[in-house]
Structures are given as structure tokens and as C-alpha cells.
């Protein structure tokens with residue numbers, strides 16, 4: 001285990017960020033070495049994957065920990081694939097599709113690593129990773145113990161899980177591979193695509209759905225390698241419909257999904273579109289023109305600039321709709 005000082009924290013917002021200490025963990029034994037190293041030190045820690053959902057500070061006064069576990073092992077008898085946390089998520093999705101394993105295709109092209117997928121229960125186009133996970137293997141940095149959590153223990157909900165507020169570092173995940181569900185084509189943009197291109201649903205395979213999803217994503221989302229961003233910056237808000245303020249904008253201008261228990265989910269992108277002209281101008285950060293949920297940077301924005309811009313969006317949305325937006329990426333202190 002090699003501790004490096006003043007190491008860059010790579011992140012898709014291209015914030016110029018340095019961590020006081022940085023370490024790569026290449027084996028389970030190295031977790032124990034790390035535990036011993038940190039035991040008597042009062043050091044903050046930050047686990048990093050590919051940095052596509054992070055808003056790091058210019059200087060992180062702690063230790064950045066990068067797990068480096070790259071194995072993929074398919075076990076046909078048990079209908080399980082075990083995947084190391086540092087495997088790229090889309091690479092893994094493609095490996096499943098190559099082996100005719102379905103269930104993963106709607107999550108094609110989500111940036112980042114396998115190990116980060118359960119943290120916010122990544123989801124897209126009507127699928128969530130929580131539907132595909134059997135077990136998560138991790139190391140507890142606080143106690144120095146290894147644990148395996150089953151799906152229920154992960155406490156998955158919309159863009160959230162038990163891991164978000166834990167001291168667990170994920171090194172491997174077991175995914176279920178015998179998902180015999182039919183292809184999930186219900187999502188509005190998939191339906192629109194199929195109507196537009198006259199696609200016969202019976203002709204579709206998981207591989208073709210993956211291609212369609214990639215095409216839709218490439219047309220609507222900025223590629224972080226070219227335009228710095230961290231994906232959706234806000235979650236859709238769950239609330240009671242009667243609490244939405246309809247005095248400034250009428251409810252039929254909003255996107256509202258009915259949920260159970262009298263609650264609704266309010267589409268954050270539409271709320272932001274409606275207030276975007278009131279936003280203060282900023283030289284380094286702005287809304288992506290094709291998708292109002294995404295903040296894009298010109299590579300010069302600092303963490304505080306991005307957070308300030310996001311807070312001005314939150315305030316305007318609250319003042320206009322009485323809706324409290326929650327920030328999706330991790331703001332690292």
C-alpha cells in the first residue's frame with residue numbers, strides 16, 4: 001500500500017482538486033493495512049470511483065481512497081456474476097449483453113464504476129441497479145471488518161441506499177444474471193424513439209435496446225469528456241401535490257407523476273426550465289441547453305461556484321413552486 005501526498009482527484013466536472021493523501025487499494029489485505037494506518041489518525045476519508053458524481057473541493061484535507069478491483073467472473077450454475085468495484089459500469093453492461101444476459105441494457109452508458117452503482121442506486125429509462133443486485137461485498141473502514149450485505153440490507157430507494165451515510169468501501173458486487181423479465185420499453189423516450197423510427201417491439205433484443213438507449217443518451221446528455229458535468233444535478237422531488245405553489249405557474253405546466261400514499265413526484269427539469277431566465281449569469285457554470293437538470297462547467301469552475309449556482313436554482317424553485325430540490329451529486333467537504 002503506497003500513500004501518495006497531494007494527489008489530484010479526477011472528476012468529471014474538471015474541478016481542479018487535490019487530496020492531501022491518496023491511496024490505491026489493490027487487495028483485501030491492503031484494506032487491513034489502510035485500517036491500521038488510519039486507526040490512530042483523525043483523517044477524513046473519501047472513496048473515489050471515476051469521479052462522475054462528485055463535486056470535490058480545491059483541497060481535500062484527508063485521504064482519497066481508490067479501490068482497484070477489476071475482476072469479472074460469471075458463474076452460470078448460480079446465475080451470478082461477481083464484479084470488482086473498479087470495473088467501468090458500461091463495460092460491464094456490454095459484457096452482460098455479449099453473453100445474452102438481459103436486465104442491464106436500460107442502464108447502458110451511465111458513466112462511472114461498478115462499485116459506485118449501489119451508492120445512489122443508479123437508474124435510468126425505467127430500470128434501477130437495485131433490481132439486479134444479489135449481494136454487495138465491502139470493508140468497513142471504521143471497524144476494520146469485512147461484510148457482505150444482501151439486497152434488503154442495502155436499503156435501496158430512489159437515488160439512495162444504506163451506503164450513502166456509511167463507512168463501507170465496496171470492493172465487489174454479485175449481480176443476478178437470470179433476469180428473464182421481458183425487455184423494459186415503457187419509458188417515454190424509448191416509446192418516442194420506437195414510434196419515430198417505426199421499431200417493431202417484437203424485433204428487439206437486449207443488445208438493440210442498449211444501442212437505442214446509447215443513441216438517446218448521446219443526443220440528450222453532454223459527454224463529460226468534452227463538456228464537464230456530473231449528470232443530473234437535482235433529484236425529482238417527492239411531496240404532497242397540494243403543497244405545490246400554483247399561484248405563479250399553473251400545475252399543468254409541471255411534470256407530475258402520481259405515487260402511492262397520496263404523494264407525487266415532481267419533475268425537477270421542468271421546474272428549472274420555467275425559472276431559468278431568472279438565474280444569475282455565471283462565467284464558468286451554466287445549465288446545459290439540451291437538459292435543464294445538468295450543470296455544465298467550462299473547466300474553470302470551483303466547487304464553491306458550482307454549489308452557489310446550484311443554490312440559486314434551489315432558491316428560485318422554492319420561491320416559485322414551494323418545491324425543495326435536493327442536490328444529487330456528492331458535495332465533498
Ligand SMILES: Cc1cc2nc3c(=O)[nH]c(=O)nc-3n(C[C@H](O)[C@H](O)[C@H](O)COP(=O)(O)OP(=O)(O)OC[C@H]3O[C@@H](n4cnc5c(N)ncnc54)[C@H](O)[C@@H]3O)c2cc1C
Nearest residue numbers: 047049050051052053111112113115116122123170230231
Ligand atoms: C453525463 C452523466 C450522466 C449520468 N447519468 C446518470 C444516470 O442516468 N443515472 C444515474 O443514476 N446516475 C447518472 N450519473 C451519475 C453517475 O454516473 C453515477 O452516480 C455513477 O454511479 C458514479 O460513478 P463513479 O465511479 O464516477 O463514482 P464517484 O463519482 O467517484 O463517487 C460517487 C459516490 O460513490 C462513492 N463511491 C464510489 N466508489 C465507491 C466504492 N467502491 N465504495 C464505496 N463508495 C464508493 C463516492 O465516495 C461518492 O460518494 C451520470 C453522470 C454523468 C456525468
